[in-house]
Amino acid sequence: MTTNALRRLFLGRPLKSSEAEAEKMPMWKALPILSSDALSSVAYGTEQILLELATVGAFAFSFSLPVALAIILLIGTLILSYRQVIEAYPQGGGAYMVAKENLGMTWGRLAGVSLLIDYTLTVAVSISAGVLALTSAYPALAPDVVPIGIIFIWFMVWMNLRGTSESGSVFALPTYLFIFCMLSLVGKGLFDWITGASDINQAVTFPTAIPTGLTWFVLLKAFSSGCSAVTGIEAISNAVPHFRTPSAQNAKRTMVTLGLLLAVIFGGVTVVALAYNIQPDPTGTSTVLSMVAQTAFGRGGMYLLIQLSTMLILILAANTSFNGFPILSSIMAQDKNFPRMFSNRGDRLAFNYGIITLGLLSTGLIIIFQGQTDLLIPLYAIGVFLSFTLSQVGLVLKWYRERNHNWVKKLIINGFGALVTFVVVIIFSITKFTEGAWLVVILTPVLLYVITKISKHYENVAKQLKLDMDQPLVKKETVVIIPVAGIHQVVASTIAYAKTLTPNIAAFYVAFSEEEAKKMEEKWEQWDPGVRLVVFVSRYRTISRPLLEFIDRIDNHYDKNHVITVLLPQFITHKWWHKLLHNQSALRIRSLLLARKDVVVATVPFHLQD
């Protein structure tokens, strides 16, 4: 009762199923909500490229331009590919769905596992980067990144347990704020560059030859790091049904807008960082974006606004995983590819298991990696790109099978997308292997194995549960055992109840001496409740052992269609703390019986007044 009131206070009133039919989103609202994950990557994308190049020396920084260009081309390819995903799966085709339908269940599971890993990493990376945006502005908070990150995560868990319906409009604001800030920043930077303001220390030139000291390996590594900026693009294609009609068309238009914004902001920040000659800080106390903003606007109101909006959009990006993970795990659970309870909706229609699991996993990552974005990035993006590849390959097969209008063009686009993203997976796995990618490379097949086992188990259970409806019910009989600790009201009311079930009842008493046994037998005879009393004398101080022994004896006495029912009284207390004062041994006996014996255990309540 108290817990229920608490639930309501924190989570709000229960919602009806019909309330799940969320209002459809217009484009102006869909864009910010669905693209926060992708856009927020700008906060660390450029920095990751520069950090890689810095390992050979500052002379390599100008190579951030070709690397960024390659990534922008990658973004373009993906936008083209995903427009076709939207067309093919207007009901919202995540990689799991597309792979499952076109490549079979195993590949679907692989896509699902990759995405779940990446959702978890998205939360950890985005929250770490968001906290870093905060500590870049307020270095005094730097020692507390881990607790701050954990507070953010559980705030989001709480918000999402309340349900998503309220999220809408509030969540649109930070993204627009961030877009405004970034466009201002890029504009100011380009203006400074063109006018040759005093801060400009270096002419930005597009390198034409690779100098000695810089290897292709480093360039590919920088490219891999930058790919973290691409993650999140798929969000729009997953959410097509949430768009206002014509939803597919609106979704496609939103996707193109996102692609353009991402290209301009990501490319722009990279150019401006180079123009300002920003050196990445390997100790991770100040972000590149923070340094760019400080150089452009000084440490004033605009700088703080940029840091604030960066932090907010990163938290929003983490929040998209809190939408994605629970929904994907519930879909997988419905397909028996994930533990069943992940498909249960809570009172507020949210998938509580998925939300809390994601909260726990990402908290674990934040603690293990001490909230350091740099350490988390090498784990990130493999999953996303693997799922990109799988859904593109799935579409290639689909186009080939269906061979509809324009199929060759579509096949080429998705085939090219599949190839490119697959190459990225390979580059990423190799260049980042020793820095942490090995963990994901190992974890993915392990999880794939586990969910395959889970799926097998559920299938086996389904087989065992299958009922031949023509077969008559088995005729059974029951024997009721009532463990008693003396003669009092609880025993009387439990016996009265037992008599409604069957005449076949035995009360069971454990005495710790012959003397005690005799005394109890005499008292029982005197009372005479019409039920046989069985007394065991035990030299052990627990009643559970003799009870198990007694059950064994009855089991041997009857055939297998006899079911033994054990009635355990439970005190229902008036005040919550009284609960702690009772029922401890009944609880223990109950779990012991269920674990060891094939018996029905019934809890018979006895209400205490005070």
Add this chain to the structure above:
Amino acid sequence: MTTNALRRLFLGRPLKSSEAEAEKMPMWKALPILSSDALSSVAYGTEQILLELATVGAFAFSFSLPVALAIILLIGTLILSYRQVIEAYPQGGGAYMVAKENLGMTWGRLAGVSLLIDYTLTVAVSISAGVLALTSAYPALAPDVVPIGIIFIWFMVWMNLRGTSESGSVFALPTYLFIFCMLSLVGKGLFDWITGASDINQAVTFPTAIPTGLTWFVLLKAFSSGCSAVTGIEAISNAVPHFRTPSAQNAKRTMVTLGLLLAVIFGGVTVVALAYNIQPDPTGTSTVLSMVAQTAFGRGGMYLLIQLSTMLILILAANTSFNGFPILSSIMAQDKNFPRMFSNRGDRLAFNYGIITLGLLSTGLIIIFQGQTDLLIPLYAIGVFLSFTLSQVGLVLKWYRERNHNWVKKLIINGFGALVTFVVVIIFSITKFTEGAWLVVILTPVLLYVITKISKHYENVAKQLKLDMDQPLVKKETVVIIPVAGIHQVVASTIAYAKTLTPNIAAFYVAFSEEEAKKMEEKWEQWDPGVRLVVFVSRYRTISRPLLEFIDRIDNHYDKNHVITVLLPQFITHKWWHKLLHNQSALRIRSLLLARKDVVVATVPFHLQD
């Protein structure tokens, strides 16, 4: 099954009750086991006095002699008083028993609460001091005092869960080792002092007047601090029945031996510390005893042996609380003054609840006070001295009531003891109030209130359980509800079982649409298991609400002698991890039903093959 094997591995095979009759102890074994708490106080007693005197200046150190003398006189008084406790309560009269019998239940509870608090503090203080003995010898371990202390505590929890029968002889050795080390140390120190060895910097003189700068308040504070050395004396009187016959006589002789040893070692260490001109280290990195030992023997084998034996006896002292706390709490639980489960013995005949509670509480103290003995000492000893006072007062009343042979002499001795210990309680509470004693001063009445409430509750329950054996049993009837999620083997076997109980059965199904409802009804009719199906259509995604509603309706339909029985199937899985994949909603419904409704909830097992 697995947990049971684990239990056996860690805790050993279950023991018979008869094995509780521990072998009676000869004096040579009783002395070390029962006096470790008192003797180990030497490890911090002198230091605490010097630390208090140091607050006014090193010139005050010579006043450690009169303070120590006062404490030795106090010890003498207590030994005399407690010889009479042994005489009066040869069955082992703890302060709780003595106070309860002679002063009434309220005072008994007060004594009990005081002792429980002090047992907890004994563990925290002894473990902190034991770790300090270790880190004095190995300063490199100093940053890890908290984890080391926690490991010691849970090692003891483990040992005690295994049961005490094994403890005997092993536990005698460290005390003898410590006695040997301390006597050697005092001997060497006195020899150095008399022969005027080079280390002796100061003539030890007994001060005759109080110099300016030293106040009575400081002296009383030093005395209070030193009183920590007196705790543990009562242990022997609690354990009289464990002595070989004539037990009372042997116990009394052991008590006198303890008193003499304590006086010699405590007084000796104080004199020698003064002779060596030891300055207490307020940072707490090195103990006074460690410095004395180092001055006497140099940093060699003997020094390490002293530190080792100090550590061991302190751990042993903590262990006496692991005997005392569970036994006292079980006695109090039998008197309904403590939660009932504290009187349950585990498989190994140990009082598991008491042992684990003490482990948790003392771990909490170690963490809160960061394992610093100095901070814990001000909380310590109030409880012991309050219980001393209560048992002495109890005896005074007893002697007066009985007026047997020699009663006046006995009354005077215990009366004097009561007065002295009460004065110590007052001095302690005042001088140490701001340093932490306030916590105990507040906590004691709060706990007294709580256990009084517990006791009242159990009394009320006993009244409600009381049965008039002539009254016939109430005639009841039952209605069985089976929530079903579809038509399959589990439902079939649950229905077959339900039919053994009553013909009055309803299967209950929640549909989330009218369509679904109709489909289920048709399928049920086709199957026709001979049981009525009730279908509710719900707009909420949970089945618990409609179920509660259905129960309400049935409740209104029948009179109050109808008991509703809800059958919930539970999957019994073959592999442990399969358990996680099932039963989550059944568990939730079960706890909801028990919390909200007056129904019997029966768990019907269904065994899965794989």
